[in-house]
Amino acid sequence: MTPVRHRSMRYSTLLLLLSLACAFGGCSDNAADPSTQIGANPRLPELQQYLLPPIHVAPVVGWKETETPTVPAGLRVQAMATGLEHPRSLYVLPNGDILVVESKSPGTEPVRRPKQIIMHWVESFATGGSSNRPTNRITLLRDADGDGVPEVRSVFLDNLNSPFGVALVGNDLYVAHTDAIVRYPYTAGVTKIAAPGTILTPLPGGPINHHWTKSLVASRDGSLLYVGVGSNSNITENGMSAEKDRAAIWEVERSTGRSRIFASGLRNPNGLSWEPQTSALWTVVNERDEIGPDLVPDYLTSVKDGGFYGWPYSYYGPHLDPRVQPQRPDLVAKALVPDYSLSSHVAPLGLVFSAGSSLPEAYRAGAFVGEHGSWNRKELNGYKVVFIPFAEGRPSGDAQDVVTGFLNANSKARGRPVGLALDKTGALLVADDVGNTIWRVTSASR
Amino acid sequence: MNAIAAEANIRTPTGRDGLSLVKVERTTLGVSSTVWMVKAPIHAMLVSFPVVCFIGALVTDLTYWSSAEIMWADFSIWLITAGLVFSGFATLVSLIRFVGDRTFRTRTAVWLHLSGDLLVFVLSLWNAFVHSRDAWTSVVPTGLALSAMVAVIALCTGWLGLALIYLQSAGVSER
Numbered sequence A: 001m002t003p004v005r006h007r008s009m010r011y012s013t014l015l016l017l018l019s020l021a022c023a024f025g026g027c028s029d030n031a032a033d034p035s036t037q038i039g040a041n042p043r044l045p046e047l048q049q050y051l052l053p054p055i056h057v058a059p060v061v062g063w064k065e066t067e068t069p070t071v072p073a074g075l076r077v078q079a080m081a082t083g084l085e086h087p088r089s090l091y092v093l094p095n096g097d098i099l100v101v102e103s104k105s106p107g108t109e110p111v112r113r114p115k116q117i118i119m120h121w122v123e124s125f126a127t128g129g130s131s132n133r134p135t136n137r138i139t140l141l142r143d144a145d146g147d148g149v150p151e152v153r154s155v156f157l158d159n160l161n162s163p164f165g166v167a168l169v170g171n172d173l174y175v176a177h178t179d180a181i182v183r184y185p186y187t188a189g190v191t192k193i194a195a196p197g198t199i200l201t202p203l204p205g206g207p208i209n210h211h212w213t214k215s216l217v218a219s220r221d222g223s224l225l226y227v228g229v230g231s232n233s234n235i236t237e238n239g240m241s242a243e244k245d246r247a248a249i250w251e252v253e254r255s256t257g258r259s260r261i262f263a264s265g266l267r268n269p270n271g272l273s274w275e276p277q278t279s280a281l282w283t284v285v286n287e288r289d290e291i292g293p294d295l296v297p298d299y300l301t302s303v304k305d306g307g308f309y310g311w312p313y314s315y316y317g318p319h320l321d322p323r324v325q326p327q328r329p330d331l332v333a334k335a336l337v338p339d340y341s342l343s344s345h346v347a348p349l350g351l352v353f354s355a356g357s358s359l360p361e362a363y364r365a366g367a368f369v370g371e372h373g374s375w376n377r378k379e380l381n382g383y384k385v386v387f388i389p390f391a392e393g394r395p396s397g398d399a400q401d402v403v404t405g406f407l408n409a410n411s412k413a414r415g416r417p418v419g420l421a422l423d424k425t426g427a428l429l430v431a432d433d434v435g436n437t438i439w440r441v442t443s444a445s446r
Numbered sequence B: 001m002n003a004i005a006a007e008a009n010i011r012t013p014t015g016r017d018g019l020s021l022v023k024v025e026r027t028t029l030g031v032s033s034t035v036w037m038v039k040a041p042i043h044a045m046l047v048s049f050p051v052v053c054f055i056g057a058l059v060t061d062l063t064y065w066s067s068a069e070i071m072w073a074d075f076s077i078w079l080i081t082a083g084l085v086f087s088g089f090a091t092l093v094s095l096i097r098f099v100g101d102r103t104f105r106t107r108t109a110v111w112l113h114l115s116g117d118l119l120v121f122v123l124s125l126w127n128a129f130v131h132s133r134d135a136w137t138s139v140v141p142t143g144l145a146l147s148a149m150v151a152v153i154a155l156c157t158g159w160l161g162l163a164l165i166y167l168q169s170a171g172v173s174e175r
Helices: A003-025 A114-126 A329-333 B002-014 B018-028 B031-046 B048-067 B070-100 B108-131 B142-166
Strands: A075-081 A087-092 A098-102 A137-142 A152-157 A165-169 A172-176 A180-185 A198-202 A216-218 A224-229 A248-253 A259-264 A269-274 A281-285 A297-302 A340-344 A348-353 A366-371 A384-391 A400-403 A417-422 A428-432 A437-443
Touching (some): A087 A165, A087 A428, A087 A437, A114 B070, A165 A224, A248 A269, A281 A348, A297 A366, A348 A428, A366 A428, A400 A437, B048 B142, B070 B142
Antiparallel strands (some): A087 A098, A224 A248, A281 A297, A297 A340, A348 A366
């Protein structure tokens, strides 16, 4: 072989390596400003497929003694409880007692591909690693005088299986474990339930259990329960059979445990809540990853009985996802477009309507959304609580930041917001599963 | 010197046999040959693994293409990963031999063989990333095309590698 040929081979190899490095590392992100994706008509760019999807999770540093999140003028924020273990959702009982659901991933997902080994490693940064302290329980906080400092704190229910949703109907307390809705006998004022629960209905659980948080809400008359069952994958990479009855909201008859699919095509629905003016069911949904920093926007939507919202075949109506095979044009044709985009990868996990809030007038009609924060784009998105104003039972304006500062100046995570609730005084409560804190937001003038 | 000459005489006829090749090298040649003397059988052993893995990945890719049954795509990425590990070792051994043995470097077939090994490694690394996408497009069309290319090149370089030992007595000739 001649030297000339050697050299040309070397150059072509170098070019190949350079172009590969560019493709792997992503020479440019080209992410749009998230504000262009807020509202009813988000800009949806062309999808792209990566060799190495952008991965950026804010490393966890935690809260220092004096640090708190940031709230706009007119509001005040303080820690209501600290030292919790991965608090994920909140429920306020009729007597004002606050239930803090501390929960962690069941961790039963088997390694099916080498990719998962890498992803688990990355996720360990997001949660600050795993601790051995007790979790998977519900802690009760009682703040009888409403000053934001609980006088009573007790372990209310223990030894649960990755719980998330809670709903009380009369004296029946329902807890959505990751694999079942379980009923416990409740008496007003108790600070602990020792009785074993009774399974009302099993839910799709392990072993894969990719999206494991089961959100729960009872109908106004208490006869029905609605439970969010997230998909078992990002986009069917665990096979179609793993998705049976998932990516859906179930309607469960409380008296019998009989269930049906109320709505489907919702990749990971959480924060099920009733819109106060129309009494419609609303949810926040985590959409799919790995097709771009601005795809697919997570959303807030009303949920129609029998509605299909696209997953896995399409998103925002007719936008096909080429990763799904075989496709289902019949389903895509009837796919509903969600009501309100929250922008991409913000990971909304908490939702509460503000009716009954004691916050200033500007926050009285609308919804608060807890955005856990992104991992699948270079520029972090989410990591905050936003407020979306409503009028006539529909979103009526741009989302406004309400609780921020979960990221410090160096984009490190002091905490990450998840579940939301209003306490009996109308203050906004925020569960922070990385900062292990419950934050309480009140009107500054109170 | 007589002993070495005698060994050298034996070597030429039996050098076509991979096993005696090793024996001869140990008793006759100097430093650089000692290196590849040890490597040669390791390479010969290693090199069959990636060929089998990459051809297997093509088969499982084709099965996924026709069935859309995700299990086959999972098999593919494990086969590609295993193939990459073994082809990485094999290429490394080739490179050491290539750098350490001047006579080896002068052969066009050796150049071809080594470039083939490198190409298989780079394409398979690319393929591993493609196969780490989710569901259908982890295979169709890019992954499948890469698997097919890699299988063909790996077969060719595998054949070339064995031909180098068995037909051309690569590394057997005296410097």
